[in-house]
Structure formats: structure tokens, C-alpha cells
Amino acid sequence: MRDRDHSSGFGRTARWLGRAGLLPFLLGPALIAVDASRADRYSQGLGVYALCIVSFLLGSWWGLALIRRYPRILVVSNFLVVVAFTGWFALGAQHALLLLAALLGIIVVIERRHVMFVRQPVYYRSLRATLTTVASAGLCLAWLLGHA
Secondary structure, three states: OHHHHOHHHHHHHHHHHHOOHHHHHHHHHHHHHHHHHHHHHHHHHHHHHHHHHHHHHHHHHHHHHHHOHHHHHHHHHEEEEEEHHHHHHOOHHHHHHHHHHHHHHHHHHHHHOHHOOOOHHHHHHHHHHHHHHHHHHHHHHHHHOOOO
């Protein structure tokens, strides 16, 4: 079943949507590079988008944790969301980009190591690694360009 998901319509749709979701992570740094006078505005937009993605990923853990009975994952997901939102307000949009990049990486590491996520489709691991790498790189690049 896992391998069939890769070539199924569901797998194709997930990959297409995931890749489309990278556009803001690519567009944000490009806009900052082209129009540095609005770097704060672009960083804020990119940060809000990244905050939504982090919240979306951690929110998806809730459904899995409730079904598979892993209460610690509920606590971890809530903790990471609180870190993300607190960091956003405490650090400001520009510096929060680095925090959000790190959180995306932490989320992938937990998904690769915790037993709750073992039953994910095979293609998902590869897709998430690619999406996280590109998204985190985009956030870091936006942060660097915003300080240039």
C-alpha cells in the first residue's frame, strides 16, 4: 500500500501541493533581493506564511496523536507552536525567520524518529525532506538578505 501511494493520484497531489507551497519561500528572498527598501515587509509576509506552515504541520500531529494515542506528541506539538508564536513576537519578523527555519527542521527530525510517524507513506519522507530543506534555506536567505 505504501509504495502505491507514490504513483497514485493522492501521492501526485500531495507532491504538487507541497511544491506549490514552496513558492512563497522562493519568492520572499527574491523580492528582498530585488527591492531591499521593502525587506521588512517581505520578511513579515514570509514569516507569517512560515508560521502558518509550522502551525499546520504541528496541528496535523494532533489528529495522528489522538488516533494512535500518543499524548506526549500533543504536548510537544503545543510546546513547539508556543515557541513559534512567542518567538515571532519576542524576536520580530526578521529574526523569527531563523527560528521558523529551525522549527521546520526540528519537526522533520521528530517525524523521522518518533514511532507515531512510522506508518507514513514512503514518498512522504522524501517529500518532507525536500520541502523542509528548500523552505528553511529560503527563510535563512531572506534573513541574510534582510541584513545586507
